[in-house]
Amino acid sequence: MPPSAPDPVHAEPPSTAATAAVLLRLEGISKRFPGVLALDGVSLEVRRGEVHAVCGENGAGKSTLMKVISGQYPPDAGTLHYRGEVCQFRSPADSEAAGIAIIHQELNLVPHLSVAENIFLAREPRKGWLIDRAALRRNAQHCLDRLGLDIAPDVLVKTLSVAQQQMVEIAKALSLNAQVLIMDEPTSSLTESETEKLFAIIHELKRAGVGIVYISHRLDELAQIVDRVTVLRDGRYVSTDRFADTTVEQIVAKMVGRSLDDVFPRRTSVPTPEVLLRVQGLTRQGAFHNVNFELRRGEILGFAGLMGAGRTEVARAIFGADPIDAGQVMLGEQRLAIHSPRDAVRHGLAYLSEDRKHDGLALKMTVAQNITLANMEAVSNRVGLIRFDKEQVAAARYIKALDIRTPSSSQIVRLLSGGNQQKLVISKWLFRESRVLFFDEPTRGIDVGAKYAIYQLLDELAGQGIGVVMISSELPEIMGMTDRVAVFHEGRLVTVLNTRDTSQEEVMHFASGRSIPSPV
Ligand SMILES: Nc1ncnc2c1ncn2[C@@H]1O[C@H](COP(=O)(O)OP(=O)(O)OP(=O)(O)O)[C@@H](O)[C@H]1O
Numbered sequence: 001m002p003p004s005a006p007d008p009v010h011a012e013p014p015s016t017a018a019t020a021a022v023l024l025r026l027e028g029i030s031k032r033f034p035g036v037l038a039l040d041g042v043s044l045e046v047r048r049g050e051v052h053a054v055c056g057e058n059g060a061g062k063s064t065l066m067k068v069i070s071g072q073y074p075p076d077a078g079t080l081h082y083r084g085e086v087c088q089f090r091s092p093a094d095s096e097a098a099g100i101a102i103i104h105q106e107l108n109l110v111p112h113l114s115v116a117e118n119i120f121l122a123r124e125p126r127k128g129w130l131i132d133r134a135a136l137r138r139n140a141q142h143c144l145d146r147l148g149l150d151i152a153p154d155v156l157v158k159t160l161s162v163a164q165q166q167m168v169e170i171a172k173a174l175s176l177n178a179q180v181l182i183m184d185e186p187t188s189s190l191t192e193s194e195t196e197k198l199f200a201i202i203h204e205l206k207r208a209g210v211g212i213v214y215i216s217h218r219l220d221e222l223a224q225i226v227d228r229v230t231v232l233r234d235g236r237y238v239s240t241d242r243f244a245d246t247t248v249e250q251i252v253a254k255m256v257g258r259s260l261d262d263v264f265p266r267r268t269s270v271p272t273p274e275v276l277l278r279v280q281g282l283t284r285q286g287a288f289h290n291v292n293f294e295l296r297r298g299e300i301l302g303f304a305g306l307m308g309a310g311r312t313e314v315a316r317a318i319f320g321a322d323p324i325d326a327g328q329v330m331l332g333e334q335r336l337a338i339h340s341p342r343d344a345v346r347h348g349l350a351y352l353s354e355d356r357k358h359d360g361l362a363l364k365m366t367v368a369q370n371i372t373l374a375n376m377e378a379v380s381n382r383v384g385l386i387r388f389d390k391e392q393v394a395a396a397r398y399i400k401a402l403d404i405r406t407p408s409s410s411q412i413v414r415l416l417s418g419g420n421q422q423k424l425v426i427s428k429w430l431f432r433e434s435r436v437l438f439f440d441e442p443t444r445g446i447d448v449g450a451k452y453a454i455y456q457l458l459d460e461l462a463g464q465g466i467g468v469v470m471i472s473s474e475l476p477e478i479m480g481m482t483d484r485v486a487v488f489h490e491g492r493l494v495t496v497l498n499t500r501d502t503s504q505e506e507v508m509h510f511a512s513g514r515s516i517p518s519p520v
């Protein structure tokens with residue numbers, strides 16, 4: 001904290017001054033869903049000008065607690081004090097009006113409305129009865145500028161990438177000028193530079209006295225902004241500490257109830273020299289140009305690059321989800337004619353999207369149905385009827401392997417926590433027994449323990465001879481898990497490096513376009 005700003009979190013004695021600084025206090029909050037006690041007597045206090053992190057594994061109850069604060073869910077027990085008074089908000093609109101804004105973990109924008117309309121939804125500036133379009137654009141532009149975003153206020157939200165949508169969510173929450181700002185995984189799909197911008201704004205808000213609740217599975221970023229940290233485990237309150245008095249290792253140990261020694265498992269698999277997938281001259285105007293690479297059997301190849309570098313676009317094109325203008329894809333000796341994801345799946349390609357809500361899951365179906373969705377044949381009898389016993393066995397296997405927290409395999413997927421939904425997308429494609437797997441941000445929003453399990457799975461898959469492409473914005477995970485790394489910059493595959501012989505700095509160097517080899 002800069003010396004000019006008073007330190008409301010650490011400086012005061014725990015008497016009257018500290019009490020006055022308390023914006024929000026939750027006491028003994030409990031919330032039960034059918035089959036799940038999501039919160040069991042949880043307490044939390046948010047002070048003026050502090051960033052208060054809430055940590056816990058997937059399914060620990062973090063998002064539920066935030067939804068209780070915002071009035072989306074009424075608690076079954078407990079009280080909420082806001083600015084010294086007992087409150088119970090009846091709806092998110094109610095809490096918003098009182099000065100509590102929330103950036104949701106799962107994006108909540110209206111896809112067919114513009115960015116400006118989304119930011120000021122139901123709060124549009126008016127001239128008489130009519131919406132004042134000019135003011136709407138101007139105000140939206142101001143919000144976007146504040147975050148340094150290069151997004152036009154008029155574009156439709158559905159045309160934006162996940163990361164851009166997340167930035168719009170943030171812009172929207174900031175525009176409310178709230179006293180309490182809740183951020184549920186705000187950086188999970190942001191790049192480092194976007195995250196830095198967000199942190200600069202968080203520091204600004206802190207100085208202005210806003211109380212911030214910050215939820216993130218990226219524990220290494222907490223040190224930059226967090227004053228205090230509360231840990232939840234299995235819906236129960238574990239502890240609250242000043243961040244300066246604890247360590248990330250201690251936080252993790254409290255989250256998982258044991259200590260984790262390593263972040264990455266040792267790679268046991270070794271890639272074979274056999275080329276499994278060969279991509280040549282892949283081009284789509286305006287998205288990527290002349291992309292060439294090879295993926296070997298048993299290899300984990302990383303795709304690194306900044307947001308908008310074209311990594312997801314290339315993967316989607318190979319998978320047949322988007323068209324190409326030129327180029328070809330060879331699987332072994334066979335040239336693939338892929339016109340749709342259905343073709344790709346038939347050839348044994350799989351793509352695990354970063355946008356699980358839209359591409360990955362059937363949210364209204366059960367856990368078991370989702371796992372078996374991409375490979376119905378494996379759980380059907382000869383005439384195509386689904387054998388529920390087989391479906392259950394398959395579901396049970398993956399629920400155990402990935403430690404998916406769900407009351408049963410027949411739970412509706414929409415009701416799982418964000419991280420557990422992500423694990424489910426992965427199970428679905430693992431069950432498909434694919435030959436080439438594209439993982440787009442596989443550990444986004446996933447807790448440390450489960451990340452480790454997913455890394456182990458990647459290593460196992462490679463060991464079985466599957467080719468794995470891992471698209472990730474988290475360089476440490478690329479460095480920790482891949483054999484080689486393909487670096488993208490502005491739609492071009494700039495270079496492919498041996499992971500063992502390179503460094504994060506070198507990868508960043510190429511990713512930022514600072515040294516592009518001259519075209520041959
Ligand atoms: N509407 C709901 N109906 C039924 N169960 C729910 C509902 N919302 C959450 N749950 C369950 O409550 C528990 C807590 O979920 P919550 O979303 O709060 O976890 P979280 O800590 O935010 O996890 P993550 O890190 O994965 O986002 C989970 O077991 C989840 O499946």
Ligand SMILES: [Mg+2]
Nearest residue numbers: 063105417418
């Ligand atoms: Mg959550």
